Amino acid sequence: MxxxxxxxxxxxxxxxxxxxxxxxxxxxxxxxxxxxxxxxxxxxxxxxxxxxxxxxxxxxxxxxxxxxxxxxxxxxxxxxxxxxxxxxxxxxxxxxxxxxxxxxxxxxxxxxxxxxxxxxxxxxxxxxxxxxxxxxxxxxIPQVNSDLLLDDQVIICDIKEIISYPRVVDLIQQSRGHRRYGSAALEIVHIAVGRAGAFIHMMVHPWDIAAAKIIAEECGLKYTRTDGTSVNVFEKGSSLVAPEKLHQQIVTICFS
Amino acid sequence: MxxxxxxxxxxxxxxxxxxxxxxxxxxxxxxxxxxxxxxxxxxxxxxxxxxxxxxxxxxxxxxxxxxxxxxxxxxxxxxxxxxxxxxxxxxxxxxxxxxxxxxxxxxxxxxxxxxxxxxxxxxxxxxxxxxxxxxxxxxxIPQVNSDLLLDDQVIICDIKEIISYPRVVDLIQQSRGHRRYGSAALEIVHIAVGRAGAFIHMMVHPWDIAAAKIIAEECGLKYTRTDGTSVNVFEKGSSLVAPEKLHQQIVTICFS
CATH class of the missing domain: 3.30.540.10 (Fructose-1,6-Bisphosphatase, subunit A, domain 1)
Structure with a gap:
């Protein structure tokens, strides 16, 4: 820079x-x-x-x-x-x-x-x-391990995702557990430093993710909409953040 | 003593x-x-x-x-x-x-x-x-405010409660939000110091709650099973911990 x-x-x-x-x-x-x-x-x-x-x-x-x-x-x-x-x-x-x-x-x-x-x-x-x-x-911050898989990882999402997507419940039941701390930006940087495996949210605004997305991606995390498409932070929408393989597992289980 | x-x-x-x-x-x-x-x-x-x-x-x-x-x-x-x-x-x-x-x-x-x-x-x-x-x-720790009501309080529970009791979803939607930190004892003392409004769990063991229950009750919280009956900590079972009025609201909305 x-x-x-x-x-x-x-x-x-x-x-x-x-x-x-x-x-x-x-x-x-x-x-x-x-x-x-x-x-x-x-x-x-x-x-x-x-x-x-x-x-x-x-x-x-x-x-x-x-x-x-x-x-x-x-x-x-x-x-x-x-x-x-x-x-x-x-x-x-x-x-x-x-x-x-x-x-x-x-x-x-x-x-x-x-x-x-x-x-x-x-x-x-x-x-x-x-x-x-x-x-x-x-x-x-070291690069995340892109081989991490669901059965050993904690999933962070809000109750809105659980209500709207019954398959998110399946996902959590196959995971190591569910957490919710109540701040999207904080939860995303938790994933970046390996404190949890994935972050799923249906509606985030530009200011929620503009900084955390850069941090997540610089740590090697995959950051997309829940359907796997790319995110323009200037538009509001969903977020799915996880290491490569786990990201693919989540798209397959919940959103494909 | x-x-x-x-x-x-x-x-x-x-x-x-x-x-x-x-x-x-x-x-x-x-x-x-x-x-x-x-x-x-x-x-x-x-x-x-x-x-x-x-x-x-x-x-x-x-x-x-x-x-x-x-x-x-x-x-x-x-x-x-x-x-x-x-x-x-x-x-x-x-x-x-x-x-x-x-x-x-x-x-x-x-x-x-x-x-x-x-x-x-x-x-x-x-x-x-x-x-x-x-x-x-x-x-x-000061006594909790026993007049606290649902619309201004955060509810702590696990996804198991959300899956098993659709009325818990109604409860959370009427509340200020849902949190889950992943340690029952820690979550109960959070309620005791006013960091959240209520703790709901379907299955806790004696060692999960033996200490936290004393702390909660000494802060003026009501600590019962989800059906409102008293808790013998030597037996495993459910826990519902909240200030008096909120406790009653939760029993009414979810468990009556």
């Missing part, structure tokens, strides 16, 4: 770490909040504050734009676009107080340059540069 | 912390292990090593017995019985490397004296003394 893009990556990592600190401060202030409406307000306020933080940062870079869950609508993929989810896992933010991430990626003319996923409470920063590998806390 | 029992509690906490250190050392040695049979062997070996560690400790206390997953069969509840799960969440141990606990409780003539649940990788030790409250890292 050329030096100017490397500088943007370093900007991005700094912003994400700073935003994590803001979230931790806001969470430590929530002690006095205990009604439902107050909790929802808290989440909305933090989400907005973090998005505004990034909006201000990106606005300082000439010709760069921001695409975010709460943000302006970007209806093309021309030029440099930062894709942000200020908090992926907002329910976790107010319930478990963990398992939520900040997701940030930079794309150029629709092509991925780098992605950053920050597990705030564990202080684990994942990032990947297209073509140059993925890292956790700046340590290279 | 009288001083001798308090001493046993302190023994138990020390043992659990030491056992956690052993597990961490064994995990750090696993780097070279990469075939399925080796991984399963690793889990079996750590499980046995930890159980043997506790067996040796309990054997030094006169007239105390140990009931454990891998251990001797205890077919009565007379006298002092320690109930142990050396590792609850063995699949997590080898996949995520987190979200597994050591569970240890002491019962006397079938009545609970205290329970300890140790989240090894987060270094979070939960304990409770019957009638005297529950603690996380020796800090008192």
């Amino acid at each position: 050329d030096s100017i893009r490397l500088e943007w990556l370093n900007y991005g990592k700094d912003w994400v770490l700073n935003a994590g600190e803001i979230i931790k401060i806001r969470l430590s202030e929530k002690i006095t909040i205990n009604t439902k409406s107050h909790i929802n307000d808290l989440v909305t306020n933090i989400d907005r504050e973090i998005e505004d933080f990034f909006k201000q940062k990106v606005s300082l870079i000439k010709d760069h734009r921001l695409l975010g869950e709460e943000g302006d609508f970007v209806n093309d993929s021309d030029g440099y676009i930062w894709i942000l989810d200020p908090i992926d896992g907002t329910t976790n933010l107010v319930t478990t107080g963990r398992d939520f991430v900040i997701s940030l990626a930079l794309y150029h003319n629709g092509q991925p340059l780098f992605g950053i996923v920050y597990d705030v409470m564990r202080d684990e920063l994942y990032h990947a540069i297209t073509g140059e590998g993925a890292y956790i806390k700046d340590k290279k | 009288d001083s001798i029992r308090l001493e046993w509690l302190n023994y138990g906490k020390d043992w659990v912390l030491n056992a956690g250190e052993i597990i961490k050392i064994r995990l750090s040695e696993k780097i070279t292990i990469n075939t399925k049979s080796h991984i399963n062997d690793l889990v079996t070996n750590i499980d046995r090593e930890i159980e043997d560690f506790f067996k040796q400790k309990v054997s030094l206390i006169k007239d105390h017995r140990l009931l454990g997953e891998e251990g001797d069969f205890v077919n009565d509840s007379d006298g002092y019985i320690w109930i142990l799960d050396p590792i609850d969440g063995t699949t997590n141990l080898v996949t995520t490397g987190r979200d597994f606990v050591i569970s240890l409780a002491l019962y006397h003539n079938g009545q609970p004296l205290f329970g300890i649940v140790y989240d090894v990788m987060r270094d979070e030790l939960y304990h409770a003394i019957t009638g005297e409250g529950a603690y996380i890292k020796d800090k008192k």
Whole structure:
């Protein structure tokens, strides 16, 4: 990656770490909040504050734009676009107080340059540069074992997949078990570092996956729609992420 | 609690912390292990090593017995019985490397004296003394809010409950979401500290719940079978754990 893009990556990592600190401060202030409406307000306020933080940062870079869950609508993929989810896992933010991430990626003319996923409470920063590998806390993540098979792997999906696709139930029963943590970006990077075997989701938005997809692919994972077709992150749709052979098993069992 | 029992509690906490250190050392040695049979062997070996560690400790206390997953069969509840799960969440141990606990409780003539649940990788030790409250890292856990209702709470259950009880699907759809972490004892203490609203499981063993049940009840949670009847931890069966009103909602929606 050329030096100017490397500088943007370093900007991005700094912003994400700073935003994590803001979230931790806001969470430590929530002690006095205990009604439902107050909790929802808290989440909305933090989400907005973090998005505004990034909006201000990106606005300082000439010709760069921001695409975010709460943000302006970007209806093309021309030029440099930062894709942000200020908090992926907002329910976790107010319930478990963990398992939520900040997701940030930079794309150029629709092509991925780098992605950053920050597990705030564990202080684990994942990032990947297209073509140059993925890292956790700046340590290279090894390539996944593409020979892994279903019977020894845990499957991550939401109850929506289980309800909609009875064959997903068959799949899970043939697997080592089912997990659900409640943050798509976090769950995808879990697969990248080998903490689970596959991630299946019927409807993810650009900001949920823009960064995690780069990290997953740089670790050698296959990342497609559930029917095996390629994913344009600027369009919402399904995601199926797994090592090569397991990916094929899942398509065969559930979606063919 | 009288001083001798308090001493046993302190023994138990020390043992659990030491056992956690052993597990961490064994995990750090696993780097070279990469075939399925080796991984399963690793889990079996750590499980046995930890159980043997506790067996040796309990054997030094006169007239105390140990009931454990891998251990001797205890077919009565007379006298002092320690109930142990050396590792609850063995699949997590080898996949995520987190979200597994050591569970240890002491019962006397079938009545609970205290329970300890140790989240090894987060270094979070939960304990409770019957009638005297529950603690996380020796800090008192506040009573749960018994007025919490379904629409604002996350439900923890396994896919088995979802498959067997279509009404559990209705329940989850009315809730704030579904989570599954893969360790019953850990999931129950999550409810105790308010990280989720309810735990539902169709088949738990004495060692899965002996400690977590004490912690849950000392936090004001209602802990029953799914049909609302009381739980004898020496018998395997279902578990439904939630704050009072939510518990009633779940029985009504799913199990009445």
